[in-house]
Amino acid sequence: MKNKTNIISKIKSRLTNDSKKEWPGLINAYKDFLPINDSTPIVSLKEGNTPLIRAKSLEKHIGRGVKIYLKYDGLNPTGSFKDRGMTMAISKAKEEGSKAVICASTGNTSASAAAYAKRAGMKAFVLIPDGYVAQGKLAQALVYGAEVLAINGNFDKALEMVQSIAEDYPITLVNSVNPYRLQGQKTAAFEIIDELGEAPEWLCIPVGNGGNITAYWMGFNEYFNQKKTKKLPKMMGFQALGSAPLVFNKLVKNPETIATAIRIGNPVNWKKAVEAKQNSLGSFEAVTESEIIEAYKLIGEEGIFCEPASAASVAGLIKIQKNLSDNSKVVCVLTGNGLKDPDCAINNNDAVFHTKLDPDLNKISKLMGF
């Protein structure tokens, strides 16, 4: 009897605690692992703590008892993992007294920089490749009040320009060359281990500039050194075939892909990404446009909407599936939200979509198969 009361009171206290406990944002949650101090003004939109979702229909597709989890980082405040890095980069820029930030972007960095800069009371300038930024991302940068500079050139050119501007003028660069970005982003690896109790055997991740794969590897290693996991994953980085400099170890002058977030020919974290791959015994692989779209639809079948660049992680998993041992655990990172790129969604789906219908009950119910 006493035991029973005990259990009930434990459950009760857990319920009340859990319902009261609000996620404090990733800087507060992982303070001890991040380069901040008591005087760092924390600029946060409560980013992080994104769900790790079991992918049941993908598991059926792959078979052999392989467990597949999707780290849905598209559920961050501005819809991509960039928020993990931006909360750190903007907090540190504010601490250092910076009044303005700048970035080059394929879209998500600009959306995130704009939002966090606005919260910090700072000005944000974003350089984007004109015509190659998904609608949702551009809309965000504008609404969050960034000054948008669209250039006739690709991301690599834009990055070259902002690096030079940040050298010459009093403005903080918040691309992933900014070390605080990777510090914030490594917390995604912490969350995975906190939830699974250990690292997965494999991590599948899309690679553009190579910042995120570097950050995950850093995070897994820090937890490994703290004995919070006994194993480390193989880091599997996937690039689109038309913009795969790391796969072919060769700069790409005119990168092309539907996955605009990874349309990058000269990754700024090239060396670090290669180290993460080598030290983890992982690999870089290219996925085709149709493999990306196929994966994008399969993810949709899980009830999850990601952007095409994110689908590269699942496309890659499908490509390398024969390398997975039976019953192993895989985490695929879904880096961005599908709502970012509605054009891609409208043009690439297998849905039944009847248009221009008469509002006639009989006709419509017949069409529905009744």
Ligand SMILES: *Cc1c(COP(=O)(O)O)cnc(C)c1O
């Ligand atoms: C930025 C981004 C990537 C690429 O990440 P890197 O750190 O540049 O390798 C992949 N997917 C999405 C949705 C992104 O926004």
